[in-house]
Amino acid sequence: MSTFFSITIDETSHTMIFHLTKYLAIVICLIAWVSCRETSATHPTTTKLVITGSSTIAPLVSEIAKRFEAQHPDIRIDVQTGGSSRGIADIRRGLADIGMASRKLKEEERDLYGTVIAHDGIGLIVHRSNPLTSLDHDSIVRIYTGEITNWKAVNGIDAPITVVSKSEGRATLELFLQHFQLSSSQIKPQVVIGDNEQGIKTVAGNPHAIAFVSIGTAEYDAAQDVPIKLLSFGTIPASLAEVQAGRFPLSRPLTLVTGTRPTGNVSRFIDFATSTDIHDLVKHHYFVPLNG
Amino acid sequence: MIWSNIITLSPSTGDRLLFLSLRSLAGLVGILVFGIFTFLIIEGFPAIRDVGLLAFVTDSSWHPTEYLYNVTPMVAATLLVSAGAVLLATPLGILLALFCQYYAPTNIARVYQHFIELLAGIPSVVYGLWGLVVLVPLIAKLHTPGSSLLAGMLILTVMILPIVTLVSQSALQQVPKDLTQNAVALGLTRWSIIRHIILPTAKPGILAGVILQTGRALGETMAVLMVCGNVVQYPSSVFDPIRTLTANIALDMAYATGTHRASLFFMGLLLLLIVLGLVMMAQHSSRHHAYR
Numbered sequence: 254m255s256t257f258f259s260i261t262i263d264e265t266s267h268t269m270i271f272h273l274t275k276y277l278a279i280v281i282c283l284i285a286w287v288s289c290r291e292t293s294a295t296h297p298t299t300t301k302l303v304i305t306g307s308s309t310i311a312p313l314v315s316e317i318a319k320r321f322e323a324q325h326p327d328i329r330i331d332v333q334t335g336g337s338s339r340g341i342a343d344i345r346r347g348l349a350d351i352g353m354a355s356r357k358l359k360e361e362e363r364d365l366y367g368t369v370i371a372h373d374g375i376g377l378i379v380h381r382s383n384p385l386t387s388l389d390h391d392s393i394v395r396i397y398t399g400e401i402t403n404w405k406a407v408n409g410i411d412a413p414i415t416v417v418s419k420s421e422g423r424a425t426l427e428l429f430l431q432h433f434q435l436s437s438s439q440i441k442p443q444v445v446i447g448d449n450e451q452g453i454k455t456v457a458g459n460p461h462a463i464a465f466v467s468i469g470t471a472e473y474d475a476a477q478d479v480p481i482k483l484l485s486f487g488t489i490p491a492s493l494a495e496v497q498a499g500r501f502p503l504s505r506p507l508t509l510v511t512g513t514r515p516t517g518n519v520s521r522f523i524d525f526a527t528s529t530d531i532h533d534l535v536k537h538h539y540f541v542p543l544n545g
Numbered sequence: 546m547i548w549s550n551i552i553t554l555s556p557s558t559g560d561r562l563l564f565l566s567l568r569s570l571a572g573l574v575g576i577l578v579f580g581i582f583t584f585l586i587i588e589g590f591p592a593i594r595d596v597g598l599l600a601f602v603t604d605s606s607w608h609p610t611e612y613l614y615n616v617t618p619m620v621a622a623t624l625l626v627s628a629g630a631v632l633l634a635t636p637l638g639i640l641l642a643l644f645c646q647y648y649a650p651t652n653i654a655r656v657y658q659h660f661i662e663l664l665a666g667i668p669s670v671v672y673g674l675w676g677l678v679v680l681v682p683l684i685a686k687l688h689t690p691g692s693s694l695l696a697g698m699l700i701l702t703v704m705i706l707p708i709v710t711l712v713s714q715s716a717l718q719q720v721p722k723d724l725t726q727n728a729v730a731l732g733l734t735r736w737s738i739i740r741h742i743i744l745p746t747a748k749p750g751i752l753a754g755v756i757l758q759t760g761r762a763l764g765e766t767m768a769v770l771m772v773c774g775n776v777v778q779y780p781s782s783v784f785d786p787i788r789t790l791t792a793n794i795a796l797d798m799a800y801a802t803g804t805h806r807a808s809l810f811f812m813g814l815l816l817l818l819i820v821l822g823l824v825m826m827a828q829h830s831s832r833h834h835a836y837r
Contacts, residue, residue: 308799336800415690420775421610422800438608443690443786445775447796451677458682459691 300518305333306340306353307424308448309373309467310507313538314353317531321522328518337424341365344512350519352510356424366514369506370526372541374468375425376483376491376503378453380460385409387485394433396463399441404461417455417464418442425449428505429465450474456481468493468501469539497541507540582817589811595804601811607777609797609805616812618779622787623819625780626694626769627762630701635755637702638709645710646717647739658714665707673768676700681772688784692774695783700768705758712757716750717743756827760820766791790816 304314311334318330333349340352341362358367377393379385388396388407395401396414405411418440419426430437444462446452452464453474463484468491471483483491486502495501515523525531527543535542596614604615641661645654676696685691720743728738744751774786775796788796794809801809 334799338800338802342802413689415685420796420800421608422797422802422805424800436608436611438606438611438613442776443774444692445777445786445788445796447770451771454674454677455681455692458678459685459689461689 300328302328302330302351302518302522303333303343303349304330304351304353304509305335305343305349306510307337307355307507308334309355309424310353310370313371313507313534313540314509314526316534316538317526318522320531320534321525324525325518325521328522330522336422338422340510344510347512350511351515351522354424354508354510356428356505356508358508358510362510366511367508368511368515368523368527369508369543370523371507371535371543372496372504373507374491374493374496374501374504374541375428375465376468376471377463377465377486378456378471378481378483379463380456381480381482382460383409383482385484386482387487389487390433394435397433397435397440397442412461415444415459415462416440416442417444417446417452417462419452419465420445420447423447424505425465425467428503432503453479453481465503468496473539493539493541582814585810585814585817589807589814592804592807592811596808601808607793609801609808612804614808616790616808616815618777619788619790619793619812620815620819621779622694622773623763623789623791623816626697626701626773626787626789627759629694629698629783630705630762631755631759633698633702634706634709634758638706638754639713639751641706641710642713642717643739646714647735661707661710664703665711669704669765670767670771672700672704673771676768676772684784690774690786692772692786693784694773694780694787696772696774697769697787697789698783700772701762701765704765704768705762708761709754709758712754713747713751716747716754719750720746752827756823759823763816763820763823764791766795770795 302318304318311332315332318332322328322330335343337354337356340349340354343349344352344365352365354367355373358365377388383404385404385407392401392407396407397416397418399416401407402414403411404414419429421437426437429435430440444455446455446464449466449470452466453471456462456464457479468483471481471491472493475481475483485491489495489500489502491501491503496504509523509526511519511523529542532542592614596612600614601616604613606613607615607619641657645657645661649657676699680699681691681696683691684693684696724742724746725738728742733741769789770792773789773792775788775792776786777788777793778785780787790812794812797805798809
C-alpha cells in the first residue's frame with residue numbers, strides 16, 4: 254500500500270497534481286451547471302407551502318400533500334417533522350405556512366388559528382401474554398407514580414412492572430399528564446422512549462412492561478401480529494371506534510395551525526385536508542376522520 | 546528514501562500547490578471547529594443566563610418542564626457507558642488483530658477481515674434495533690427492565706470493536722520487518738516476539754485507535770437511545786437504565802423550546818468539552834510514552 258503510494262507520487266507528482274486541479278475545476282463547473290439548471294427548471298409560477306410540526310401527523314399530511322399536489326401542479330408542499338412545539342414555534346416565527354400539532358391549542362396559543370383534520374387517542378399497551386384486560390384511572394396513576402410496582406396488586410401475575418414513559422415536551426406525555434393530573438417529576442419510569450414505535454417495540458420485547466402510545470399506531474401494529482394489546486380504560490375499550498364515538502377520555506385532535514385565518518393556497522390546502530376526499534388516507538393511518 | 550528525491554532544494558510548483566491546498570484545508574477545519582464552538586456557546590448561552598451554571602449541578606433532577614436542570618447524572622452515564630465499552634472492546638480488538646495478523650491461516654484471516662470491515666459499515670440504528678429486539682429482552686430475563694447500562698455497553702462494544710481491530714491491525718502491520726526478522730533469527734518464540742517487540746512498537750498506533758473509538762462511544766446516539774432506557778439517574782448497578790447526554794439531546798431536541806432547548810445546546814457544548822479533554826489527555830500521555 255505505502256510503496257504503491259510513494260511511487261505514484263514520485264514518478265508523476267507534478268502531472269498528478271496538475272490533473273487533480275484540472276479535475277477539481279471540472280467538477281466545480283459541473284456542480285455549478287447542474288445547480289443552475291435546477292433553478293431554471295423550476296417553473297417561475299410554482300409556489301411552495303412549508304408544513305412543519307408533529308411527527309404523529311406528518312405521515313398523514315405528507316400523503317394528503319401528495320394528492321393535493323397531483324391536483325394542483327403549480328403548488329409544491331414541503332412537510333417537515335419536529336414535534337408539535339416546533340409546529341407552533343415555526344408559525345410564530347414565520348418559518349412555516351402551516352404548523353402541525355397533535356393536541357388542542359393551549360390557552361396561550363389562542364392568538365393562532367387551528368383547524369382539526371382528524372382525531373387520535375392515547376391508549377395503554379401491555380404485552381399480549383399479560384392476562385390483564387383493563388385498568389382503571391386510579392390503578393394507572395398508582396402504577397405510573399411508582400406506588401404499585403408489581404402486577405399482582407392489580408390482579409395480574411406476580412411480576413415487577415416495567416413502567417414505560419415518554420420524554421419531556423412530547424404532546425403524548427403532556428396529554429397523559431394533563432388527564433391524570435400529574436406532573437412529570439411524579440412519574441417513576443424504568444424506560445423512557447421517544448416515538449410510538451419505540452414504545453411498542455419495548456413492550457413487545459418485555460412481557461411485564463406497560464406504555465402509553467397512540468391508539469392508531471398500536472391498533473395497526475397489533476393487527477400486524479406484534480405481540481401487544483391495548484388495555485381498556487375502565488370499562489371503555491381503547492379503540493379508534495370509541496375515539497370516533499367521542500367516548501374515549503384520552504383523545505386528542507390532530508390540528509393544522511396557522512397564524513391568521515387561512516387564505517389563498519393555505520386555505521385551499523386546509524379545505525382539502527378537512528374534506529371527505531382524504532378520509533381513506535386518514536383511515537389508512539389509523540386515525541379517526543372528521544364526522545364519520 | 547523515495548521522499549528525499551522529491552524534497553530537493555527548490556520545491557516545484559506542484560509541491561507548492563499541494564502545500565497551499567493542504568494548508569488551507571487545515572485552516573478550514575480549524576475554522577469549522579471554532580465555528581461549532583461559537584454556535585454552541587451562542588445557542589446555549591440563554592440556558593447559562595436563565596438557569597445559572599450552578600443549577601446544572603445542584604438542581605434536584607432533570608425536569609426541564611418544571612425548571613429543574615441537573616445534568617450530572619447524564620454526564621456520569623455518558624462516561625460510564627463509554628468507559629465500559631472501551632474496556633471491553635480494547636482487549637478484544639487487539640486480540641482479534643493479533644489473531645488475524647499472526648496466527649490465522651491466510652484464507653481464514655482474509656475472510657475474518659472482510660467480516661470485520663462489514664461490521665464497521667453497519668449503521669448504528671441497525672445495531673440499536675437489534676439491541677432493542679434481541680439483546681434487551683435477553684437481559685430482561687436476567688434482570689428487569691432489560692434496557693440498561695449493560696445493554697448500552699454491549700451495543701457500544703460491538704460497534705467500536707471493528708475499528709479498534711482494524712486500526713490495531715494496521716498498527717501491527719507498520720512494525721518494521723527487520724525488527725521481527727532479527728527476533729526470529731535470535732530464536733524467540735512467536736508469543737515473545739509479539740509481547741516484547743511488536744506490541745510495544747505498535748502501542749502508539751493502537752492507543753490512537755482506542756482514543757478515536759472512545760470519542761465515537763461518547764458521541765454515539767441512536768443505538769444508545771434505543772437500548773439504555775433513558776431514565777435520568779445515577780445507576781446503582783449495570784442493570785439500571787441510564788440516559789446519556791447524546792440520547793437526551795436526541796430525545797428532547799425536536800420538542801424543546803426556550804430554555805429547555807438552550808440547555809440542550811449547553812449539553813452539546815459539555816460533550817464537546819469532554820471529548821476535547823480526552824483528546825488532550827491522550828496526546829499528553831502518548832508524548833510521555835514517546836520520551837521514555
